[in-house]
Amino acid sequence: MTETPDAWPAIQRDTKSAPFFDAAARDELVIKRCTGCGQALPPEALVCTTCAGTALDWIPAEGSGTLLTWTTVHRAPNRAYTDLVPYTVGIVELSEGPWLYARVDTARPSPDLPLRAEFVHPGDGESYPVFTAAE
Amino acid sequence: MSDQLEQPPAAIAGLGLTDVGKVYDRSATDLAAEAVRLAANDAGLAVSDLDGLLVSPGTQGAPKLSLQKVLGLRDLRLLAEINALGASPGVMIAHAAATIAMGGASAVACVFADTPLKPKGSGRDAFGTPRSGPRGFAGYHAGIGLVSPNLFYALAARRHFATYGTTSEQLGAIAVAQRAWAADNPAAQFREPISLAQHQESPLIADPLHLYDICLVSNGAAAVIVTSAERARDLAQPPVDILGWAQAHPGRVQHDDSDFGLRTGAADAGPRALRMAGVRVEDVDLLQLYDCYTYTVMVTLEDYGFCPKGEGGKFVAEGHLAPGGDLPCNTGGGQLSAFYLTGFTPLVEAVVQGRGQAGARQVDQRDVIMVSGNGGILEHHATLILSGAGR
Numbered sequence: 001m002t003e004t005p006d007a008w009p010a011i012q013r014d015t016k017s018a019p020f021f022d023a024a025a026r027d028e029l030v031i032k033r034c035t036g037c038g039q040a041l042p043p044e045a046l047v048c049t050t051c052a053g054t055a056l057d058w059i060p061a062e063g064s065g066t067l068l069t070w071t072t073v074h075r076a077p078n079r080a081y082t083d084l085v086p087y088t089v090g091i092v093e094l095s096e097g098p099w100l101y102a103r104v105d106t107a108r109p110s111p112d113l114p115l116r117a118e119f120v121h122p123g124d125g126e127s128y129p130v131f132t133a134a135e
Numbered sequence: 136m137s138d139q140l141e142q143p144p145a146a147i148a149g150l151g152l153t154d155v156g157k158v159y160d161r162s163a164t165d166l167a168a169e170a171v172r173l174a175a176n177d178a179g180l181a182v183s184d185l186d187g188l189l190v191s192p193g194t195q196g197a198p199k200l201s202l203q204k205v206l207g208l209r210d211l212r213l214l215a216e217i218n219a220l221g222a223s224p225g226v227m228i229a230h231a232a233a234t235i236a237m238g239g240a241s242a243v244a245c246v247f248a249d250t251p252l253k254p255k256g257s258g259r260d261a262f263g264t265p266r267s268g269p270r271g272f273a274g275y276h277a278g279i280g281l282v283s284p285n286l287f288y289a290l291a292a293r294r295h296f297a298t299y300g301t302t303s304e305q306l307g308a309i310a311v312a313q314r315a316w317a318a319d320n321p322a323a324q325f326r327e328p329i330s331l332a333q334h335q336e337s338p339l340i341a342d343p344l345h346l347y348d349i350c351l352v353s354n355g356a357a358a359v360i361v362t363s364a365e366r367a368r369d370l371a372q373p374p375v376d377i378l379g380w381a382q383a384h385p386g387r388v389q390h391d392d393s394d395f396g397l398r399t400g401a402a403d404a405g406p407r408a409l410r411m412a413g414v415r416v417e418d419v420d421l422l423q424l425y426d427c428y429t430y431t432v433m434v435t436l437e438d439y440g441f442c443p444k445g446e447g448g449k450f451v452a453e454g455h456l457a458p459g460g461d462l463p464c465n466t467g468g469g470q471l472s473a474f475y476l477t478g479f480t481p482l483v484e485a486v487v488q489g490r491g492q493a494g495a496r497q498v499d500q501r502d503v504i505m506v507s508g509n510g511g512i513l514e515h516h517a518t519l520i521l522s523g524a525g526r
């Protein structure tokens with residue numbers, strides 16, 4: 001991994017996350033859906049928290065949502081983030097219902113703030129969504 | 136007092152607490168063994184009198200089942216590692232009490248030890264995630280900087296703030312009250328009083344959590360001995376009876392009907408534990424609540440029913456919890472000011488208070504003591520109802 005100052009830690013895919021990062025590379029957001037009960041689930045879901053079903057498929061998401069909660073991090077959790085603070089992460093409630101932990105790039109986070117996914121494409125590591133205030 | 140209180144099945148008869156804090160030269164297993172020996176001795180028992188041992192491993196993976204060998208214990212009738220994170224003590228004590236009530240064991244030690252602190256290390260190095268981290272979605276979390284329990288609890292607290300209007304100043308009242316209690320606890324790591332202004336001026340770690348909203352990191356070990364209530368009355372210490380218990384593990388729901396941050400397993404476990412004990416929330420004399428963060432105390436008070444949902448901030452700011460208040464809470468200073476042995480921090484103080492051995496900080500009423508344990512990111516909860524009335 002790069003040790004360049006100002007760089008976010010590079011993300012490395014695994015088999016289960018590959019479709020999410022492939023979509024992000026195309027500037028698209030995908031989530032999971034339970035094929036049994038239809039519950040929309042976050043991309044990392046492996047089981048449905050509504051019906052406990054394990055047959056999940058990937059579906060496209062609009063890439064829009066609202067800010068459910070957030071924290072602006074002022075003290076680096078460990079040395080990897082020393083040059084990155086302050087930064088804001090939050091839970092985005094996607095239009096389809098699932099919650100996504102995400103970086104939130106907005107000067108004034110507020111409850112229910114409408115958000116839109118943009119995608120970053122680091123030179124090192126996987127692409128991923130960052131949410132900004134919707135126009 | 137109801138009939139159920141007259142013959143509880145089991146009691147806490149012994150307590151062992153090692154040095155806690157910056158204790159660097161001891162392994163978790165070594166500390167755990169010392170805590171069990173101290174607890175047995177405290178109860179007036181020989182270590183060889185124990186026929187049960189329940190071990191809760193710390194963050195470094197020890198102590199383990201092998202603690203039996205370290206202690207030289209033979210012919211145990213109950214031995215297990217139990218891990219429900221911060222809810223572990225409540226789970227262990229309930230298991231010990233139920234086993235004793237059914238005749239499966241007679242004297243069970245429940246022990247936890249941990250050594251997350253290293254010399255020259257800080258608390259965040261102890262629990263932070265190293266940079267060369269996991270792949271996949273765990274790697275995604277590291278890649279967006281979402282890596283510490285502090286951040287997840289900040290997200291929980293922020294949702295409560297946004298939904299109910301809770302404020303940082305209100306949470307600060309908890310930190311101030313607990314530091315005031317810690318002043319009279321010789322075992323507390325921080326005993327200097329703090330003001331609400333100092334809480335507000337303490338560094339923002341992860342908004343809305345300030346430094347003084349966050350627990351300590353400690354090395355150390357604690358153990359208790361559980362016996363039948365009848366036998367406890369013949370042992371060396373005033374018994375602390377075990378009246379009721381319950382667990383709740385809500386599971387993490389990550390979509391639009393989740394109550395993350397607003398309601399925890401305490402809302403399920405608390406009322407069930409009170410019912411088992413045959414008491415009501417109004418009967419509770421003394422609270423020892425898991426306080427990894429000030430927020431956790433506030434939301435637990437709401438969930439247990441000490442105030443309506445959403446009014447926890449207002450309630451804690453009214454001074455009920457502080458020395459002189461009508462609902463003493465975390466009277467040893469808690470994890471925020473005394474020491475962090477996860478669920479054993481509130482439990483140890485419950486036993487000391489229940490016995491009437493808390494010295495200058497001793498409270499008058501101790502017939503019903505409600506103790507909480509919380510594990511993970513509000514994912515595991517255990518409630519105990521204890522009583523010092525059997526003295």
